[in-house]
Amino acid sequence: MNIDIIEETKEYLIVYKPSGFATQSANAFAKDAVSEVTAYLAGKEGKIPYVGLVHRLDQPVEGLLVFAKNKHTAANLSSQLSGANKICQKEYLAVVCVDEAKDLPIKESITMVDYLGKDSDNKRAVITSEKEGKRAELTYEVLQRKENLALVRIHLKTGRFHQIRAQFASRGMSLIGDRKYASEMSNKLTEAYGVKHVALCASKLTFLEPGTKKEVVCEVTPQNPIFRTEWEATG
Secondary structure, eight states: OOSEEEEEOSSEEEEEEOTTSOSSOSSTTSOOHHHHHHHHHHHHHSSOOOOEEOOOOOTTOEEEEEEESSHHHHHHHHHHHSSSSOSSEEEEEEEEEOOTTOOOOBTOOEEEEEEEEEETTTTEEEEOOTTTSEEEEEEEEEEEEETTEEEEEEEESSOOTTHHHHHHHHTTOOBTTOSTTOOHHHHHHHHHTTOOSOSEEEEEEEEEOTTTOOEEEEEOOOOSGGGGOOOOOOO
């Protein structure tokens, strides 16, 4: 399988999806995370299983996905992802391109708020007005720096199309490996480090188990080699 099973219970599956692999493909005959989970469960149960896709990751993005094994769990987990006070929390790690002179405080929470629209012709998110777009909010903190690179941890407050990639790029901090939202500098660094995929990983997932209400916390280490950069020491 292209995916890895990280955790499995009677109610849900948590899997790791690699970058470059679709969560759910428009091509009915193409392999994707949904089809692989379905095949895995069908092999175990000997019948066509229920597979509830609770949330998605863009194809270039690696990281954690949770799938429900029944409709009740799917509804419960979906509700935890919605509303102003989300119970289900998704944490991302990214490596971004920054101006070496840019002052970014280490481990200090910074908020980004924009309104995003969609350029359907080019399949891109665009910063627009409050009237024309949907509110997009996230917080991030810089964990490490090295010259024109920064390792950042991101907490999504909303889940908009290409939100992380578009919001960071709009502030001159394009993600390494991201050709769609690249700057001249990020393209050069992508080439210099030989990065094949967007340096973005859904690295941590937190939610309440539907039956027991017990907090479930799952984490993975990004596989993109750029995350293994030898970062400068920070105080």
